Amino acid sequence: MKKLGFGLMRLPKLDKDDESSVEYEQVDKMAETFMKNGFNYFDTAYIYHQGRSEVAFKHAVTDHYPRESFIIADKMPLPFINKDEQLENIFQDQLERLGVDYIDYYLMHNVCESSEDGYLNGKTYEFLKQKKEEGYIKHLGFSAHDSAEYVEEFIKQNPGMEFIQLQINYLDWENNVLQARKCYEVAQKYNLPIVVMEPLKGGFLVNVPKEAEKLMCEYNGQPPIQWALRYVAGLPGVFMVLSGMSSYDQLKENIEIFDDIKPLNDEEHEIIKKVVEIINNNIAVECTGCNYCLSSCPENIVIPELFQIYNHQMIQNTDNFTAYGNAYINYAKSGEHGLAGDCIKCQACIPKCPQHINIPEELVKVRDTFEIPLYGFNQQEE
Ligand code: SF4
Ligand code: SF4
Incomplete structure (x- = not known):
């Protein structure tokens, strides 16, 4: 399986202020090129683009390709769950919007302290395990935005988790709040295959300070985006790297990078350490542009x-x-x-x-x- 996943959370829009105004034709074209180049993993969620991300997926993929030729990941929106009855309704909505009768990778979305109401009574986990037994879910996992300690506790309490989606990028690796390295180590400890989200920190690592860009380009001629993607793709245990692509050009660039992607060598890792230092001296707000707020x-x-x-x-x-x-x-x-x-x-x-x-x-x-x-x-x- 090629390691680049098409994140359907920042799709091209007709109106930049309207999240639901997804440009379906453009997404169709992007998905077609993605599939033609041998990639087939797509990642969506109930809340992305106010539900239109799932619809755009059906329009671009389900309606054109045999079911076994693509892999779709979708998520239960934990922060919105306050009644057990919602679980079945949301899950059925998702199958319908996606136009599929099973979901390959299904996640409990955004496990963290503020979404505890959505899963702490154990009903969400039991519901999803049941869906897996019935064949509607192939692999059950979760995405997390909390400390490594919290993530480990969640894994212990929900032992059926088969994979984990984590925010990992070179800038967050040693960050004390985001704890990318520590969360990664927990995933490795429990042998959970990892899907990486935000490898570019919401696009932030594409436009790094000039001084950092110079260091990278002078070493091997590669742009910052390539370094950032190579960094995460080279980590042992990572089976997929998601990139939230907003345009055809971004898609083409990602495809070219992932066609023959190689891990960073030791010298390149040393350069990354200097790049992190430069960025940390300049970065103001570590916003990834996820829009949750x-x-x-x-x-x-x-x-x-x-x-x-x-x-x-x-x-x-x-x-x-x-x-x-x-x-x-x-x-x-x-x-x-x-x-x-x-x-x-x-x-x-x-x-x-x-x-x-x-x-x-x-x-x-x-x-x-x-x-x-x-x-x-x-x-x-x-
Ligand atoms: S400030 Fe808003 S958009 Fe930025 S990371 Fe936080 S929730 Fe996401
Ligand atoms: S008014 Fe200020 S503090 Fe309140 S939600 Fe908006 S940004 Fe946040």
Whole structure:
């Protein structure tokens, strides 16, 4: 099996502000090229694109290819489960949206402290084990965004897990909060095959600081994206690396990289250590752009978009606001969304964030970086 999985969470959209406006024809074309090149693993979830990700998969894959030629992974949305009856309804919805009568890899989605209501009474696990016995699920696993200790405890309490999906990339490897290395070691200890998510940290590792990019390119001529993907694909125990692809060009680039992917050598690992140091000296907010926080914000602030603009500004390490100041102005101009300074610090977004970012605290910095220099006002005085 080739190791690149098509993550269906950042699909091309007709309207950038409407998650459900998936550009189906473009996804069809991307899936066709993906399959033609010998790749066949797709990863979706009930919540991606407000349910349209699963629909887009059917449109692009199920409707065109024999069932045994592709592999689909889908997930039970633990943070939304508060009644046992939901389990059957959601599962049936998923089979229908995907157009399949079984799911190859099925995950309990986003196992962490804030989603405990969705699984702690054990009913979700029992329900999914039953579905597996009935043949509707081929392999049962889970995705996690918590500490290694928490992940290990979950494995002990749910011994039927056959695989695990973890956020692993070179920047998070030694991060004390995200604990990529420690979680990876737990997976290895329990012999759980690993699916890697966020190998590029939501695209962040594609545009690293110039100084880091230079180190990589001067060594072997390869761009940062190739280094990041080679890093995770080379880890023992990793059987799939997901990339959330948003355009045909991204897909082509990933296919080329994975066609003949090789692990990093020792010298390259040493260079990665220096790259991490450079990035950590520049990175402002470790947002992956997963959008989990969006629906919680009463001020309708598009939090990941503001963090993305802010991170790019910080990485440029300049007081010149031309490039990213304009991006901020364009965001503000639409008038439909709250600005960083509109944050009322209600904290509703914090438990939603798998990266454990103190969002209101970071938004104050975003506000101070853009709104005061650009507009000369400070909407929410401390
Ligand atoms: S703390 Fe700020 S960003 Fe977070 S949900 Fe409340 S208003 Fe929105
Ligand atoms: S702030 Fe957190 S929850 Fe929101 S998009 Fe970024 S990583 Fe995801």
